Amino acid sequence: xxxxxxxxxxxxxxxxxxxxxxxxxxxxxxxxxxxxxxxxxxxxxxxxxxxxxxxxxxxxxxxxxxxxxxxxxxxxxxxxxxxxxxxxxxxxxxxxxxxxxxxxxxxxxxxxxxxxxxxxxxxxxxxxxxxxxxxxxxxxxxxxxxxxxxxxxxxxxxxxxxxxxxxxxxxxxxxxxxxxxxxxxxxxxxxxxxxxxxxxxxxxxxxxxxxxxxxxxxxxxxxxxxxxxxxxxxxxxxxxxxxxxxxxxxxxxxxxxxxxxxxxxxxxxxxxxxxxxxxxxxxxxxxxxxxxxxxxx
Amino acid sequence: xxxxxxxxxxxxxxxxxxxxxxxxxxxxxxxxxxxxxxxxxxxxxxxxxxxxxxxxxxxxxxxxxxxxxxxxxxxxxxxxxxxxxxxxxxxxxxxxxxxxxxxxxxxxxxxxxxxxxxxxxxxxxxxxxxxxxxxxxxxxxxxxxxxxxxxxxxxxxxxxxxxxxxxxxxxxxxxxxxxxxxxxxxxxxxxxxxxxxxxxxxxxxxxxxxxxxxxxxxxxxxxxxxxxxxxxxxxxxxx
Numbered sequence: 001x002x003x004x005x006x007x008x009x010x011x012x013x014x015x016x017x018x019x020x021x022x023x024x025x026x027x028x029x030x031x032x033x034x035x036x037x038x039x040x041x042x043x044x045x046x047x048x049x050x051x052x053x054x055x056x057x058x059x060x061x062x063x064x065x066x067x068x069x070x071x072x073x074x075x076x077x078x079x080x081x082x083x084x085x086x087x088x089x090x091x092x093x094x095x096x097x098x099x100x101x102x103x104x105x106x107x108x109x110x111x112x113x114x115x116x117x118x119x120x121x122x123x124x125x126x127x128x129x130x131x132x133x134x135x136x137x138x139x140x141x142x143x144x145x146x147x148x149x150x151x152x153x154x155x156x157x158x159x160x161x162x163x164x165x166x167x168x169x170x171x172x173x174x175x176x177x178x179x180x181x182x183x184x185x186x187x188x189x190x191x192x193x194x195x196x197x198x199x200x201x202x203x204x205x206x207x208x209x210x211x212x213x214x215x216x217x218x219x220x221x222x223x224x225x226x227x228x229x230x231x232x233x234x235x236x237x238x239x240x241x242x243x244x245x246x247x248x249x250x251x252x253x254x255x256x257x258x259x260x261x262x263x264x265x266x267x268x269x270x271x272x273x274x275x276x277x278x279x280x281x282x283x284x285x286x287x288x289x290x291x292x293x294x295x296x297x
Numbered sequence: 298x299x300x301x302x303x304x305x306x307x308x309x310x311x312x313x314x315x316x317x318x319x320x321x322x323x324x325x326x327x328x329x330x331x332x333x334x335x336x337x338x339x340x341x342x343x344x345x346x347x348x349x350x351x352x353x354x355x356x357x358x359x360x361x362x363x364x365x366x367x368x369x370x371x372x373x374x375x376x377x378x379x380x381x382x383x384x385x386x387x388x389x390x391x392x393x394x395x396x397x398x399x400x401x402x403x404x405x406x407x408x409x410x411x412x413x414x415x416x417x418x419x420x421x422x423x424x425x426x427x428x429x430x431x432x433x434x435x436x437x438x439x440x441x442x443x444x445x446x447x448x449x450x451x452x453x454x455x456x457x458x459x460x461x462x463x464x465x466x467x468x469x470x471x472x473x474x475x476x477x478x479x480x481x482x483x484x485x486x487x488x489x490x491x492x493x494x495x496x497x498x499x500x501x502x503x504x505x506x507x508x509x510x511x512x513x514x515x516x517x518x519x520x521x522x523x524x525x526x527x528x529x530x531x532x533x534x535x536x
Binding site for chain 2: 166169170172173176177179180181182183184185186187188
């Protein structure tokens, strides 16, 4: 029960990051290696915001929620900016060129933060009660409950956005056929920019939540979660948004339960995840919700 | 004659060094049905793609309602009311019929009007109404063509560019599609530029036609003249 809760919580972070990974892949067929670093930037921006406002409004839930919204907005805009200067000029270039550009963007982002943070672990201090209480056999803290509710709420909003709004429908349509979308009067570049905004904002939200959850953040924290988000996106079927959420949750659960198996301690958690990635790539490369075979990077 | 609604002047399009259109000119009046005939590779589809700006013209101009649209973005041209239904229908196979139609009205920002237009398209193509929750890919060829046309009608186009609407369809369904094109033209005064391999059906429907050969217009005239012309009969009507 406890593992189920932990798995879902970590899995929802993976899911939020994986959504952006998967959306960008779906729409411009780019594996955005810089996406994990966007998550890291989100965590640092949140920390900077909190340290600025905490003398005035403290660092409790109101400050945190405000900080999350503002960070989502700013990091979303950063995502759009990166898209505009780094990726858009490369859209007509061979796919390998844009992939290398993404690696470069990733390095620029984490090196910048490394310099600014002096490469040290930073404490993500919040003034939130860490007292635990029991719900049956389940040991919970206020923080964990709020985090999991927030993560699931974001995923739900995302799902509604994608299925119900015209912009969401346009995103799915562009993933299927970009030229035809132009004939529908859709400004494809605008929708691509919007995709980066939404994906980056969600990753930033996950970054802050991870900061609150783990208590420390580090300039390299985006690397591993970038890979995990990629794994989650592949498990769910890359390019498919509900698949990314499902893949993220599943991966979280796998890690939580996998490390309970005797002789496999928590230090084997990552090996466990990536072994799963390899199994999926061999036996079900289209992922759980994936459809027909299509061209892949 | 009044000012044409759509006018091409010495339009040239190239794919790299290869000319697909070698300076074609045509004038289309509001409310006309004009057909563009020609063999495979003559440049018919390229003409439509150049008008809708999916391909950029290398020289010449396209004018719509007196305004030059040659170098505008495809989505701006759609907003102005020139809608291109591409060859092979190009419906979104993994979206529902209803979502396909809604995307046709992407430029519209009023949900009430969108609903009215949906109802009207369902009136014109009842089968789409019955299947609105199905995936586009599950429709038959004729139904997909109806969906592609219905999707184009969601914007209430002034000019409709139709690329091979009869391709791969059974003769009975071709007749059905042609009737619907005539009805769209009659009910809304929509100007239609029809590219067709099926010259017989196209000349029955159109008022005028142009014949395209390796990127040049080699003949133009009323549908009646063209369907009596010996070279056309030999080359395209197969009689």
